[in-house]
Amino acid sequence: MNRFNCTAVQQFWAIAKLYWLSSEKFNVLALFTILGVLLFANTQVKVLLNTIQGDLISALAAQDRTRFWQGILMAFGGIIFFGFLNSGYSYLRERIGLYWRKWLTHYLLNQYFRDRNFYDLSNFHKDIDNPDQRIAEDVANFCQQSMQFLVNIIESIFVVLAFSIILWSISANLVIALVIYSLLAYTITIVLYGRKLTQLNIEQLKKEANFRFGLIRIRENAESIAFYNGISQESHKVKFLFAHVYKNFQRLILWSEIYLNIFKNQFGYLTLIIPALILGNQIISGEIEVGKVTEASGAFGQVAFSVNLIMYQFEKFTKFAASINRLYVFSEYFNQPRKQIDSTRNIDIVNDSRLAFDNLTVQTPNYQKNLVKNLSLSLEPGQGLLIMGDSGCGKSSLLRALAGLWNSGTGVIVRPKLEEMLFLPQRPYMILGTLREQLIYPNDQVDISDQELEKVLYLVNLSDLGTRFGGLDVEQDWSDILSLGEQQRLAFARLLVTKPKYAILDEATSALDVNNEEHLYSLLVDTGTTFISVGHRPSLQKYHQVILNL
Structure with missing residues (x-):
């Protein structure tokens, strides 16, 4: 029982000292x-x-x-x-x-x-x-x-x-x-x-x-x-x-x-x-x-x-x-070193001004299953890569490895810093905030006028969004009031606002009709952004120079 008391006291002091020993x-x-x-x-x-x-x-x-x-x-x-x-x-x-x-x-x-x-x-x-x-x-x-x-x-x-x-x-x-x-x-x-x-x-x-x-x-x-x-x-x-x-x-x-x-x-x-x-x-x-x-x-x-x-x-x-x-x-x-099964079985990420995979094998986090094996390819600036394949074959897992969320596997990923990349998931993340904050996310502030934001909304076929909900500075529960297709178009508008050098799209237009999807990809190509897409529709192939079938 003394051990019980000592443990509680030690744990208490471990937390309390963070503040009481600080400036x-x-x-x-x-x-x-x-x-x-x-x-x-x-x-x-x-x-x-x-x-x-x-x-x-x-x-x-x-x-x-x-x-x-x-x-x-x-x-x-x-x-x-x-x-x-x-x-x-x-x-x-x-x-x-x-x-x-x-x-x-x-x-x-x-x-x-x-x-x-x-x-x-x-x-x-x-x-x-x-x-x-x-x-x-x-x-x-x-x-x-x-x-x-x-x-x-x-x-x-x-x-x-x-x-x-x-x-x-x-x-x-x-x-x-x-x-x-x-x-x-x-x-x-x-x-x-x-x-x-x-x-x-x-x-x-x-x-x-x-x-x-x-x-x-x-x-x-x-x-x-x-x-x-x-x-x-x-x-x-x-x-x-x-x-x-x-x-x-x-x-x-x-x-x-x-x-x-x-x-x-x-x-x-x-x-x-x-x-x-x-x-x-x-x-x-x-x-x-x-x-x-x-x-x-x-x-x-x-x-x-x-x-x-x-x-x-x-x-x-x-x-x-x-x-x-x-x-x-x-x-x-937060104070413990991250446990890794074997440092030789982790994917190496190299920061560079290009996108490439060198003999890359991606495994599940428990290292029990290979999802992608011995993949090597390089993407030139301004090109597009389309990743296709059956459901569950590892398409999204490859993007997780690219983002650094998973490091289980071997090989090398060459990519720019995360600050130069924008990821668009299939289910867009709608923050709690105003329409303006939705458009500039994940940035806190972007030097862009209201007229330019309204133009971006027009380009993604959401020109009535501001008038429908009271302007750019009104807070709404956007994930609740917008359909999935509208959310995907709004997320796509972030690409046009933030203008990243590299974009990763994980079925980011799956809820859209073919016409809207083609229109958005045409806008993306015009920006000169280097991008990787995960998708199923054959109509996407014409916007990508490299096709990867998993």
Whole structure:
């Protein structure tokens, strides 16, 4: 179980140090200092209120009216001040957590997009599930919970120091009892409940994410499911996913709400009895005032809660440990060197101002099947290459190798840098944005006027697109409101806008009629772009100088 604690701490620090050992931490150190001052002041007010509570009981027992009302006035003042302090440090805690989340989110996003890691995760490392949830939810939970636990720990240290002095001044036996009580509470909680609750929370996060992903897939493929009338099968699938959520959550609440709560409630209420047991004889004999029991009980409870913070917030702690694990695995993926079966069985890519394949063999990523074998050809600038063949013969896989998405195989690919190439897949990617952003994608900005963009739309037979949807700067869900043929023409317009030196078209006109397809290829030929096409129609052959049959 100690190994469980050490693992959680090591994983936590591996993520936390990214921010707190960076230069960005200086932006929040002033806020953190103010936070510490407020926590210290908050502790002193707690000590004052606890002392006043004991004085009020003693004043009532002694029937001392003046002392009683003085205590009431001081208590009201302390409560008002206590409210301001709590609000202040809560605000600063959330503000620091927000700064931390912003930095960590940007860091992970940079890692996610670096070297197209998002593609590798999606296709080759599916054991790291739901990266979207890890970046969005797990980062938020990690930063917020970290700050909450950190503030609780700092506050607990102040509370233990301040109230232990009070307890020692009343009776040294109270401090000894407190140490024994705390050791028992910590040991029992960690040993009996630690690993089980953490594992259940990890499983719950994973199963909830899978259930949500299943619902998202239905939303994104609603039309296809409706056409297939696959309602029954899809319904069974998501209900099956939810059944796993339900079953695991049953076990989780059994452990957290029954087993753990029985122990917490029984052990927690001992703090009300222990001070009375220790001080009972002194009160009865008149050695100390009766209010000292109240003061000691309050101080004992404060220190016991602070020392045993893990026991009282153990359910939150195990959920936090689960999210740490998911975030740690995700973060460590980016720091690990990419595993390769054999460096001699990887395709070499050489950057040059031409396109060529030299004795190229393309294999599936698991190296178990040859898709293209011993291919050699060279494409002159301005020429077109048409790749044809039966479905599943490796046409798209050859393009994946050309783009550097797959490197399983042997041989050499000579190609220009990716910045000089534009890939058009069969199913165009429609970004969330305006029509202008669709046309200039994947660039952020292109020096082109509205008139030129409208001319491009006219050339690809989409001249009415701007007027239909409110102009070039109106955001729409383009993948939803445009047909596949319109999307393919819009994607083709990107070629005319960005004017790449090289273009790769993977059945990029498959949804178009022959006339529209011939018109677009005529425009492409006129640009002088060197291009590679994957297609089935014989009518495409006249636009390509080299034909490759796989």
